[in-house]
Amino acid sequence: NLLVVATGNPGKLREMQAYLEDLGWELILKPESLEVEETGSTFVENACLKASTVAKATGQWAIADDSGLAVDALNGAPGVYSARYGQTDADRIQRVLNELAKAANRQAKFVCAIAIARPNGEIALQTQGICRGEILFTPRGSGGFGYDPIFYVPSHNMTFAEMPPEVKQQVSHRGQAFKALLPQLTQLRVE
Ligand code: ITT
Structure with missing residues (x-):
């Protein structure tokens, strides 16, 4: 069973x-030239769009992740525009910090939608996970990305970038999404 991972990140x-890994799927990366325009207005819509387009184009099962940061004091921005909030990770971080410069409310959440599409483009599974936290005034840690x-996650007293990878994988929005997805994904294989 091949599963194309529809991400360039x-x-x-x-x-x-x-x-x-260990689920018995052989993972392959989508061709770099195959880019999908994210025209949806929600994380779920964009995840489905990416999975479906890549599945149809390759004729294989495909999995996509659409995710981002939603800041309460910014009415949910950058949200689905998280990747388009600046040129580089550093630019995007700086923009959020600037926009929150005077904000006392630092509450935010990360959201991750995952979609899996059949080779014909039909969506077989979709799920969403969230992780709540707070936006610091200055960056901390060197792990992770974006x-x-x-x-900052108060329950762990660390930023995502300060967490060992296996801890971030447990608590993150992506971890929550996969927790819901994995049992169903295992089912798919025996269908
Ligand atoms: P693909 O669409 O090719 O998968 P992308 O980076 O464009 O890659 P998105 O459109 O879903 O993906 O944008 C996600 C944005 O949110 C991007 O700027 C990421 O850096 C950020 N992001 C998502 N998950 C994150 C995480 O776990 N930690 C930090 N930043 C994250």
Whole structure:
């Protein structure tokens, strides 16, 4: 069983591989040239769009992740625009920090939607996970990717970037999404 991972983000790919390994699927990366425009207005819509388009184009099962940071004081921004909030991770982090410069309310959540599509593009499974936290005033830690250095999780007293990978994998939005998905994904194989 082949499963095409429909992402161009190496940080995501690394984490998705960790959840999917040992499930008996052979993972392959989508061709770099195959890019999907994210026209949806929700994480779930965009995850389905990416999985479905890549599945149809390759004729294989495909899995996609659409995720992002939603900050309460910014009315949920950057949200589905998280990847488009700046040129580099550093730019995107700086923009969030600037926009929150005077904000006392630092509450935020990470959201992750995962979709799996059949070779004909039909969505077989979809799920969403969230992780709540707070936006720090200055970045901390060097692990992870993206907005991790400014996302602080009070229950663990660490930012995502300070967590060992296996801890982030447990508590993160992606971890929550995969927790819901994995039993169903195992079912799919025996269908
Ligand atoms: P693909 O669409 O090719 O998968 P992308 O990076 O464009 O890659 P998204 O459109 O889903 O993916 O954008 C997600 C954004 O949210 C991007 O800026 C990520 O860095 C950020 N993000 C998602 N999950 C994250 C995590 O676990 N830690 C930090 N930042 C994260």
